[in-house]
Amino acid sequence: MNIAKTFEIKNKLGIHARAAAKIVETANRFNADVVLEKDGYEVNGRSILDILTLYCPKGSRLTVRLMGVDAAEAMEMLSILIDGKFGEI
Numbered sequence: 001m002n003i004a005k006t007f008e009i010k011n012k013l014g015i016h017a018r019a020a021a022k023i024v025e026t027a028n029r030f031n032a033d034v035v036l037e038k039d040g041y042e043v044n045g046r047s048i049l050d051i052l053t054l055y056c057p058k059g060s061r062l063t064v065r066l067m068g069v070d071a072a073e074a075m076e077m078l079s080i081l082i083d084g085k086f087g088e089i
Contacts, residue, residue: 001066001067001068001069001071001072002065002066002067002071003065003066003071003072003075004063004064004065004066005063005064005075005079006061006062006063006064007061007062007063007064007079007082007083008059008060008061009056009057009058009059009060009061009062009082010058010083010085011058011085011086011088012058012085012088012089013057013058013088014056014057014058014060015051015052015054015056015062015086016052017048017052018086019086019088020048020051020052021048022081022086022087023036023045023051023078023081023082024045024046024047024048024051026074026077026078026081027045027046027074027078028046029074029077030066030068030070030071030073030074030077031068031069031070032066032067032068032069032070032071032074033066033067033068034046034064034065034066034074034078035064035065035066035067036050036051036054036062036063036064036065037062037063037064037065038054038055038056038060038061038062038063041053041054042065045064062082064078064082066078
């Protein structure tokens with residue numbers, strides 16, 4: 001299964017190291033391949049360094065692409081994480 005969803009980054013600090021770590025932690029709970037894309041640049045969603053190179057401040061748009069048998073479950077958990085502002089206020 002291949003799915004994609006675009007999110008607006010809503011937390012105050014955008015995707016910083018702790019938020020990137022949470023993405024990687026969530027992605028690593030699933031077998032699906034995870035690709036993150038911003039402004040035409042794609043990175044491995046299992047690499048904190050790759051994610052940080054995207055530079056995603058508040059208000060930026062991030063597309064998550066998942067490929068694999070558990071892609072739907074992974075997307076659900078990543079949606080909760082990103083839409084939930086990575087647990088930040």
